Amino acid sequence: MWNLYHAELQKTVGNRWVVGFLLWIFPVGALGVFLFLGLMALAMENFAQNMFTDPPLWTDSVIAVWGFPTNTLVQMLLLGLTAVTFAGEYQWGTWKNIIPRHRRPALIGVKFLTLGTLVVFSFVLMSIIVGLGFAVLTRIADVPYGPALSAAVLRQFAGDYALNAALAFITVLITAVYAAFAAMLMRSMVGGIVVGLGFVIIEPVTAFLFMPLAAWLEWDWLLHIVRFTPTYNVNNISSWVRFDTPTNLSHFFFEMRNLIPPVDSMAFSLTVLAVWLVVGIGLILVLFQRQDITG
Amino acid sequence: MSDTIAIRLEDVSKTFGRRKYRVPAVREISLSVAAGQVYGFLGPNGAGKTTTIRMIMDLIRPSAGALFVYGRNVHSDHTVLQRVGALVEGAAFYPFLTGRKNLEVLARTGNHYDAARIQTMLDQVGLADRADRQVKGYSTGMKQRLGLAAALLHDPDLVILDEPTNGLDPAGIQEMRTFIRDLAQKQGKTVFLSSHLLGEVEQVCDRVAIINKGQIIREGIVADLLAAQTQLVVEAEPVDRATAVLTPHWPVTANEKTITVLVARDEAPAVVQTLVAHEVAVYQVRRERQSLEQFFLEVTGRES
Numbered sequence: 001m002w003n004l005y006h007a008e009l010q011k012t013v014g015n016r017w018v019v020g021f022l023l024w025i026f027p028v029g030a031l032g033v034f035l036f037l038g039l040m041a042l043a044m045e046n047f048a049q050n051m052f053t054d055p056p057l058w059t060d061s062v063i064a065v066w067g068f069p070t071n072t073l074v075q076m077l078l079l080g081l082t083a084v085t086f087a088g089e090y091q092w093g094t095w096k097n098i099i100p101r102h103r104r105p106a107l108i109g110v111k112f113l114t115l116g117t118l119v120v121f122s123f124v125l126m127s128i129i130v131g132l133g134f135a136v137l138t139r140i141a142d143v144p145y146g147p148a149l150s151a152a153v154l155r156q157f158a159g160d161y162a163l164n165a166a167l168a169f170i171t172v173l174i175t176a177v178y179a180a181f182a183a184m185l186m187r188s189m190v191g192g193i194v195v196g197l198g199f200v201i202i203e204p205v206t207a208f209l210f211m212p213l214a215a216w217l218e219w220d221w222l223l224h225i226v227r228f229t230p231t232y233n234v235n236n237i238s239s240w241v242r243f244d245t246p247t248n249l250s251h252f253f254f255e256m257r258n259l260i261p262p263v264d265s266m267a268f269s270l271t272v273l274a275v276w277l278v279v280g281i282g283l284i285l286v287l288f289q290r291q292d293i294t295g
Numbered sequence: 296m297s298d299t300i301a302i303r304l305e306d307v308s309k310t311f312g313r314r315k316y317r318v319p320a321v322r323e324i325s326l327s328v329a330a331g332q333v334y335g336f337l338g339p340n341g342a343g344k345t346t347t348i349r350m351i352m353d354l355i356r357p358s359a360g361a362l363f364v365y366g367r368n369v370h371s372d373h374t375v376l377q378r379v380g381a382l383v384e385g386a387a388f389y390p391f392l393t394g395r396k397n398l399e400v401l402a403r404t405g406n407h408y409d410a411a412r413i414q415t416m417l418d419q420v421g422l423a424d425r426a427d428r429q430v431k432g433y434s435t436g437m438k439q440r441l442g443l444a445a446a447l448l449h450d451p452d453l454v455i456l457d458e459p460t461n462g463l464d465p466a467g468i469q470e471m472r473t474f475i476r477d478l479a480q481k482q483g484k485t486v487f488l489s490s491h492l493l494g495e496v497e498q499v500c501d502r503v504a505i506i507n508k509g510q511i512i513r514e515g516i517v518a519d520l521l522a523a524q525t526q527l528v529v530e531a532e533p534v535d536r537a538t539a540v541l542t543p544h545w546p547v548t549a550n551e552k553t554i555t556v557l558v559a560r561d562e563a564p565a566v567v568q569t570l571v572a573h574e575v576a577v578y579q580v581r582r583e584r585q586s587l588e589q590f591f592l593e594v595t596g597r598e599s
Contacts, residue, residue: 007404016391088389092390101401292354
């Protein structure tokens, strides 16, 4: 399995332009931003001081990086990377070289594994750059950069970091499942991106689509379908992590708050997301297992 | 049994599309390739050659029938394909990787990575000096050579080559012919070769199958197939009358002073008798060995 993973890593990273624009852009972009801000702070008096109205906390700034993968624009880039990874094999005609060398489920599994580790590596790197970048800027501005290191702070930070990273990872994985499914269905990178993007955009607004139907048919239960969508459950877990309460659906539509009371536990949301991932990856495996490689 | 028959196809069919868009590509073909043979698989474009090869490599699922490699079903026992190396329908690689990196990726995927073996293969196919350039800059011939290196990377027992000479120059074709012969004679490998270069096939193959419109129309030892049909070159006058009287019975090609008639060996006297009976003067009759190319064109033309 290590050899298969190494092979996948070698070809994914070897596609330098794609991986550069769609993945390394995050840590490299962060580095660029901090270099720019650092130079500006050194060149202009009071520039650094004006940046910090409140002294920043390194714990918050490092953890905040994991909010990026849940951003739609960032998801679009990661969706592109997934589409290239899966549909690229069709477009380059390379499935015919590798399928006889390994079982199809393993070939798909290793793609998810490789993408997952690369995304995690990229954002961990970005969070380190952000943490160090703020350290340099606060030093220039001569403002405090807390909290002070202690066992309790580190323990709390490690827990929060892991939770936020896991949440971001699940979001990325669900996006990757959409993109991979679309890419394998369309056998084209562009098709995979377009259809995958369609899934990413439509899924959170399914609630909105069901609202008029539920009102017209007077079927309130129809609205509860939203509780089984990935976006709702990611938000619910996020709400539990941050505020220790279930989500109130305010991120969907204001009326939803009154229609669906916040009741779902973190375990419920984790189960729903796990089901989405298992079903999504399962569908991809079934599709690929039955697919004729004609190109 | 399992190691004496390299490839066995049992009533294999493949139909693409559904309902009214169904296109039968391969229809109930059966064949066996003995280990150690160089087996030619011939057919016009769209005959079903590549579909058959892709089914052997478990890239396409057959609609019916079963395919075995060394006695093991390629679909249910996929690992048997580790004994097979294939160059299927034009070499394709990751364009952004170098030739060497492409081979490394394939070797790692197949769990048989060996840097020394990769270098040996690059030397053998004459790509050692260009192995560290990106594949997107390779010519078709270079990609084909790299494809051959990829097929032989894990020292397979069975080598399947689908149009291996595509994109090669005459010297490359000559090299490929020697290479294929050596694979069987010196290395003891089984070679399943699909090619349009029938002259090459005739020279290197022990046995051939000809497929047309998804069905195998001839199969056998090359010499036997060619011996079964005689090409008679008849010098006769008038050529027009000779052609007219023979055409209803045999395939005839008229030349300036001669006619060429394709007949079974025991029908040769009947040709002469027919000509004489129709007052055609026969000056000379000689038998010529038919080439595989002529045989191929004749049988595929007749079936069409």
